[in-house]
Amino acid sequence: GNSVTQMEGPVTLSEEAFLTINCTYTATxxxxxxxxxxxxxxxxxxxxxxxxxxDKGSNKGFEATYRKETTSFHLEKGSVQVSDSAVxxxxxxxxxxxxxxxTFGDGTTLTVKP
Amino acid sequence: SAVISQKPSRDICQRGTSLTIQCQVDSQVTxxxxxxxxxxxxxxxxxxxxxxSEATYESGFVIDKFPISRPNxxxxxxTVSNMSPEDSSIYLCSVTNRAAYxxxxxxxxxxxxx
Numbered sequence: 276g277n278s279v280t281q282m283e284g285p286v287t288l289s290e291e292a293f294l295t296i297n298c299t300y301t302a303t304x305x306x307x308x309x310x311x312x313x314x315x316x317x318x319x320x321x322x323x324x325x326x327x328x329x330d331k332g333s334n335k336g337f338e339a340t341y342r343k344e345t346t347s348f349h350l351e352k353g354s355v356q357v358s359d360s361a362v363x364x365x366x367x368x369x370x371x372x373x374x375x376x377x378t379f380g381d382g383t384t385l386t387v388k389p
Numbered sequence: 390s391a392v393i394s395q396k397p398s399r400d401i402c403q404r405g406t407s408l409t410i411q412c413q414v415d416s417q418v419t420x421x422x423x424x425x426x427x428x429x430x431x432x433x434x435x436x437x438x439x440x441x442s443e444a445t446y447e448s449g450f451v452i453d454k455f456p457i458s459r460p461n462x463x464x465x466x467x468t469v470s471n472m473s474p475e476d477s478s479i480y481l482c483s484v485t486n487r488a489a490y491x492x493x494x495x496x497x498x499x500x501x502x503x
Binding site for chain 2: 306309317318377380
């Protein structure tokens with residue numbers, strides 16, 4: 276079956292530091308890959324996505340590249356802000372019989388200190 | 390994108406009782422999903438709710454415990470039956486964008502069982 280493995284947290288950074296959150300996946304087909312963000316007390320929001328190999332998703336200064344050869348989708352940001360403090364979930368969605376269902380990683384809690 | 394609302398936003402219930410959670414979407418969608426997010430953990434898919442047919446449950450979840458209704462293409466309910474403290478979680482409704490399989494989530498229902 277499908278699975279997503281995320282870098283364990285929590286992660287604590289100072290403002291303007293570089294962020295990487297690792298994500299690797301296992302899937303039988305060619306999934307779409309996503310990063311979702313959950314701010315304190317809120318629901319999940321889509322942060323960025325990539326639907327095929329070598330695609331780069333980007334949003335709000337965050338980027339992630341779909342690497343089929345390493346089955347990875349690492350999240351990066353060059354300079355984090357306090358407002359980026361949240362839980363980040365890597366996820367994949369299949370295109371086959373499970374189309375529409377998503378498999379989520381365990382989430383990584385990011386805290387950015389001023 | 391889709392705008393999803395859930396009711397109630399939170400509730401505190403006594404063990405042995407049942408709670409019905411409502412999910413309303415602002416557009417017609419084929420598939421709706423119910424997830425559970427236990428404290429500090431990732432999302433676990435409970436079931437897929439399709440209009441006009443019975444819900445499809447994931448391993449570990451059964452209809453007697455989590456009955457689901459899907460009377461039309463914009464609405465669904467999830468009932469948590471005969472609750473125990475282990476059912477304390479956030480319950481999330483979501484729908485999918487079939488083009489890229491990204492998901493849109495409701496704000497969640499925070500359930501505490503005492």
